[in-house]
Amino acid sequence: MILVISSRYHTLPTIGGHSRGYLIHQRLWDHFQHLLMRLVLGLEKYSKAKTRTLGTIEALLLLTDWHPRALYAPPPSDGWDSDILFTVKDRRDQDGSTVDSPSRTRWREDVIEPANRSDRMCWMVLSCALSLGNELGIFDEQDEHDSTNTRLAQCERRVAQQKTWLAKLLYVYQEQLSSRLGRRSMMTPSNSHSAVYSDTSQAGSDIQRRAWTPFLTAWTRLTKIVRSISDLLFPNPTTTSQIIRSGRYISMTEHIQTLLTAWSKDHDDTLCEC
Numbered sequence: 314m315i316l317v318i319s320s321r322y323h324t325l326p327t328i329g330g331h332s333r334g335y336l337i338h339q340r341l342w343d344h345f346q347h348l349l350m351r352l353v354l355g356l357e358k359y360s361k362a363k364t365r366t367l368g369t370i371e372a373l374l375l376l377t378d379w380h381p382r383a384l385y386a387p388p389p390s391d392g393w394d395s396d397i398l399f400t401v402k403d404r405r406d407q408d409g410s411t412v413d414s415p416s417r418t419r420w421r422e423d424v425i426e427p428a429n430r431s432d433r434m435c436w437m438v439l440s441c442a443l444s445l446g447n448e449l450g451i452f453d454e455q456d457e458h459d460s461t462n463t464r465l466a467q468c469e470r471r472v473a474q475q476k477t478w479l480a481k482l483l484y485v486y487q488e489q490l491s492s493r494l495g496r497r498s499m500m501t502p503s504n505s506h507s508a509v510y511s512d513t514s515q516a517g518s519d520i521q522r523r524a525w526t527p528f529l530t531a532w533t534r535l536t537k538i539v540r541s542i543s544d545l546l547f548p549n550p551t552t553t554s555q556i557i558r559s560g561r562y563i564s565m566t567e568h569i570q571t572l573l574t575a576w577s578k579d580h581d582d583t584l585c586e587c
Contacts, residue, residue, distance in 0.1 A: 314345060314373075314374035315372075315375070316341050316376045316378055317341045317342050317345055317381055318375065318379040320334055320337045321334075321338045321379075321381065321382055322336040322339055325337075328483060335382075337384060338381070339382075339383070342382075342383055345372075345381075349441075352364045352365065352369060352441070352445070353441060356550065360377045365445060366449075366450065367448070367449060367451070367472070367475050367476065367479060369445060370442045370446055370449075370451075370483070370581045371469075372446055372480070372483060373438050373439070373441060373442040373445075373484075374442060374486060377434075377435040377436075377438055377439060377486060377490075378436050380431060380434070384427070384430055384431065384434060385427050385430075390402045402477055430511070432494060435490055435497075436490065438493070439483070439486055439487045439490060439499065440499055442483060443483060443500065445484055445486065445500055445506075446479060446480070447475070447504070451476040451477075451479050451480045451483075452480055452503075452504040452507045452508060453507075454507065460539060477511045477512070478529070479510070479566055480504075480508040480511055481508050481511065481529055481533055483500070483508065484500060484504075484505060484508035484509060484533065484536065485532055485533060487499050487500060488500075488505075488537075488539065488540050489536055489539060492539050492540055492542075492543040495543075495547060498540070501523050508533075509533055509537065514527050527580070527582070527583040530580075530583075531576070531580035531583045532577075534579075536581075538569075538572050538573065538576060541572075542569055545560065545565055545569075546565060570571065
């Protein structure tokens with residue numbers, strides 16, 4: 314996934330580097346789609362299981378932030394569909410219906426539709442990452458080992474730390490996306506509780522993760538506040554309309570402002586470092 318991203322934005326310093334970058338990016342994306350299909354359909358060999366790993370979850374999270382170029386173009390196998398000609402209105406229609414202006418149509422095609430495709434892709438990719446995370450046990454409680462009797466190998470400790478971090482990242486990603494789209498959370502309450510309250514203070518020898526621990530803690534807490542705001546003010550259109558008409562939103566927003574002020578005060582040092 315890192316190669317797919319870099320090949321899209323990096324121009325090769327050679328003759329024809331720009332056009333060759335397009336070709337490399339497309340081939341890498343085709344290969345990633347093949348691996349994603351193997352992941353979704355469970356096409357794994359027990360002797361060489363290389364796609365159902367924690368690294369795959371990280372790759373899927375990257376995909377939700379950095380999209381391939383193919384997302385903004387139709388699939389290469391698509392051709393002209395005659396059904397579109399009979400469903401899309403144009404100026405030749407005789408029923409008196411109005412047709413959108415060219416500028417409005419261009420805005421929908423260049424801005425709204427790509428944004429909708431991005432949201433749909435992110436939603437499905439995150440659901441796949443959550444399913445794989447459940448399969449790999451990243452939301453399971455970590456066993457406490459007594460150092461006097463049993464010492465975990467360094468690799469096993471690193472895997473346990475990676476699971477904890479991925480659980481928190483998945484919680485943040487899916488909660489923020491579902492709140493923004495007005496959908497229900499994809500995580501069960503037990504998994505959400507496990508992700509939020511898992512301990513990241515023991516980062517081992519990983520200096521970078523120790524440095525990012527305060528930021529991840531602040532991000533997780535802010536995500537909880539965002540989810541509470543969504544559930545409080547926007548549970549459904551009917552309830553939101555009643556809250557606005559009754560004026561209850563004033564006291565609710567004051568309570569939300571208090572929560573955000575407390576969050577900002579508690580994590581002021583972290584925000585300054587960022």
